[in-house]
Amino acid sequence: MAVSRSWKSGPGIEGPFPATVDDIPGLNQVFSDAFTERYRRDGMVGVRVPFLNPAVWRYAIEDAANGALCWRAAHGEIVAF
Numbered sequence: 001m002a003v004s005r006s007w008k009s010g011p012g013i014e015g016p017f018p019a020t021v022d023d024i025p026g027l028n029q030v031f032s033d034a035f036t037e038r039y040r041r042d043g044m045v046g047v048r049v050p051f052l053n054p055a056v057w058r059y060a061i062e063d064a065a066n067g068a069l070c071w072r073a074a075h076g077e078i079v080a081f
Helices: 021-041 054-067
Strands: 013-018 069-073 078-080
Touching (some): 021 078
Antiparallel strands (some): 013 069
């Protein structure tokens, strides 16, 4: 599970919920933020991890079927997958 964390404590996380192709923008945001933060902690502060091609996400979600899951904050945005 990849998680994007903020220094602020926020509302609780709910889930898991099935991930669908409609969730691709949110999944991409969490993916990019989480790996960018990981590189920053490793000393590579100038590295920004780009979004994956939506076709990659679509393939992964369809291949995982019911195993594609995501967690959401109380206001609905994806915070983990």
